[in-house]
Amino acid sequence: MPVVKRVPSTSPVREIGIVHLGLGAFHRAHQAVYLQRHLNRHGQSEWGLCSANLRSNRTLVDQLREQDGRYHVAEYRDREQVTLREIGVLRQCLYVGEGGHELELLLQRMAAPQTRIVTLTVTEKGYYLSPATGQLRIEDPAIAHDIAHPQAPRTAPGIILEALRRRHAAGVPAFTVLCCDNMPDNGQRTRQAVSALTAMQDEGLAQWINDHVAFPSCMVDRIVPSMDAESFTRLERQLDCRDPAAVVCESFTQWVIEDHFPLGRPDWEVEGVQMVDNVRPFETMKLRMLNGSHSLLAYVGLLVGHESVFEAINDADLAHFVERYMAQEAAPTLDMPAGIDLAVYAHDLKARFANDSLQHRLRQIAMDGSQKLPQRWLLGAQQLLEMGRGLACTAVGIAAWIYYCTQPLPDGSAHVVNDPLSATFADLAGRFEGESLVDAFLNLDEVFPAVLAERSAFRDAVQRAYGALACDGMGSLLHTFAAYD
Numbered sequence: 001m002p003v004v005k006r007v008p009s010t011s012p013v014r015e016i017g018i019v020h021l022g023l024g025a026f027h028r029a030h031q032a033v034y035l036q037r038h039l040n041r042h043g044q045s046e047w048g049l050c051s052a053n054l055r056s057n058r059t060l061v062d063q064l065r066e067q068d069g070r071y072h073v074a075e076y077r078d079r080e081q082v083t084l085r086e087i088g089v090l091r092q093c094l095y096v097g098e099g100g101h102e103l104e105l106l107l108q109r110m111a112a113p114q115t116r117i118v119t120l121t122v123t124e125k126g127y128y129l130s131p132a133t134g135q136l137r138i139e140d141p142a143i144a145h146d147i148a149h150p151q152a153p154r155t156a157p158g159i160i161l162e163a164l165r166r167r168h169a170a171g172v173p174a175f176t177v178l179c180c181d182n183m184p185d186n187g188q189r190t191r192q193a194v195s196a197l198t199a200m201q202d203e204g205l206a207q208w209i210n211d212h213v214a215f216p217s218c219m220v221d222r223i224v225p226s227m228d229a230e231s232f233t234r235l236e237r238q239l240d241c242r243d244p245a246a247v248v249c250e251s252f253t254q255w256v257i258e259d260h261f262p263l264g265r266p267d268w269e270v271e272g273v274q275m276v277d278n279v280r281p282f283e284t285m286k287l288r289m290l291n292g293s294h295s296l297l298a299y300v301g302l303l304v305g306h307e308s309v310f311e312a313i314n315d316a317d318l319a320h321f322v323e324r325y326m327a328q329e330a331a332p333t334l335d336m337p338a339g340i341d342l343a344v345y346a347h348d349l350k351a352r353f354a355n356d357s358l359q360h361r362l363r364q365i366a367m368d369g370s371q372k373l374p375q376r377w378l379l380g381a382q383q384l385l386e387m388g389r390g391l392a393c394t395a396v397g398i399a400a401w402i403y404y405c406t407q408p409l410p411d412g413s414a415h416v417v418n419d420p421l422s423a424t425f426a427d428l429a430g431r432f433e434g435e436s437l438v439d440a441f442l443n444l445d446e447v448f449p450a451v452l453a454e455r456s457a458f459r460d461a462v463q464r465a466y467g468a469l470a471c472d473g474m475g476s477l478l479h480t481f482a483a484y485d
Helices: 025-029 031-042 058-066 104-109 141-148 158-168 187-199 203-212 229-238 278-302 309-313 317-335 344-353 362-367 369-386 393-408 422-431 432-442 457-473 476-485
Strands: 003-007 016-021 048-053 073-077 081-087 090-095 117-120 177-180 220-221 247-251 254-258 275-276
Touching: 003 104, 016 104, 016 158, 025 073, 025 203, 031 048, 031 081, 031 457, 048 058, 048 187, 058 278, 073 203, 073 229, 090 104, 090 476, 104 117, 104 177, 117 158, 117 476, 141 158, 141 187, 158 187, 177 187, 177 317, 187 203, 220 278, 220 369, 247 344, 278 309, 278 317, 278 344, 278 369, 278 393, 278 476, 309 344, 309 362, 309 369, 317 344, 317 393, 369 393, 393 422, 393 432, 393 476, 422 432, 432 457, 457 476
Parallel strands: 003 081, 016 048, 016 117, 048 090, 073 247, 117 177, 254 275
Antiparallel strands: 073 081, 220 254
8 A cells, every 4th residue: 555645635725717628638737736736835825726627527526515615636656655635726627518507707807807817628629729830710600600609608719719808808817827738838829729710700809819818838748548437446545535516637747938927927936837938948848748649659659569558668569669759760850958958858758757656548638639749740741851860759640549539459459540531531541451541541631741751751751651561470570670670
């Protein structure tokens, strides 16, 4: 049994100052924890949280309401040490998903002068931007609805826009919008989504948003697996924690934020947050080193027969493959500030992946690949080609993704491809095979930017990797990498 350090919530929240869109596990295990630590340190706080679930999980909102917004976060250093935190900073929970009737309450809360920051974790697809071009997908039915019905929005950009419209009309200064999702230049991309939607509706408001709304970027880092029945059973058995809203995560946590908050912010730096002028080097490092490696472990690992990150990183050939990717294909594309040692960062990442107390499922990481690959692999691949360097590991990852999206797993079982383009993938798989299938995927302009897809060196590398995978299997292909090095 692990040694448990229990940290209760000790201080009341005086006022809600932050509204968060996306009441998922990561938000509850990351941003809310920083705010709770701030609350415990300073006593009464004006930075309480209102968090809204924009998806179809009403159950979580109901559970949190029954517990007065309180829940627990179990931070595992390893199997022997865990910190169990009680989180009490969440003072209002709202549900605005399918069948929800609390959109007006959310908009009122966002429009209130006391709300000074709006944060988001809605995943990459929640911004309705083309992964390849970064432009707003105005043809998407949800965005089309928000254009036609701006006062009853369904998307995160539409909700932000309507709240800002109300503040502008009431003469209330604009809140700061802080994106906490894994996207390069996530602040600018959030601005792009909101501004493009505004331009379709109200040019005067678009100018006000451009002049007065801050969209700082940030980098967030903490491994937070999705909760399942096994996770809750382990919490009850090991920690005597019976909490249906609890979250399990690793002990490591990092948050780097561009310091631009016109209406003020918590003094996050006291809790270890890095407040910087430019977050881009840190977010690119994390996207390509951690997230890029995670995606490799997911698609390659699933094709070898692994189920969790722990299993995958303990496969010697796969671990060697990921180490090669980080050293030879990710690190060379990064330009880091002085004092950042990428070799040490890579070593620490491998140790974090090997935390067997998390049981991080590869299928969770494999979700929404069409939205994740551009920032995790493809932008780096463009740089590698421009530098005259190889991209063999990246090519294998893309080949593994195509295979995962179109073929059964090694045991012959079918699996659900959870991706906004899953119907497109199924259509391509029904019409093409082999080299033609790879070409069809690489021609998806929603995913692959033309500047990369048109490079023969890129297409040839992916074709070779897919051919080797289809012919010999992923295990043999990985062994080839290990033997070659």
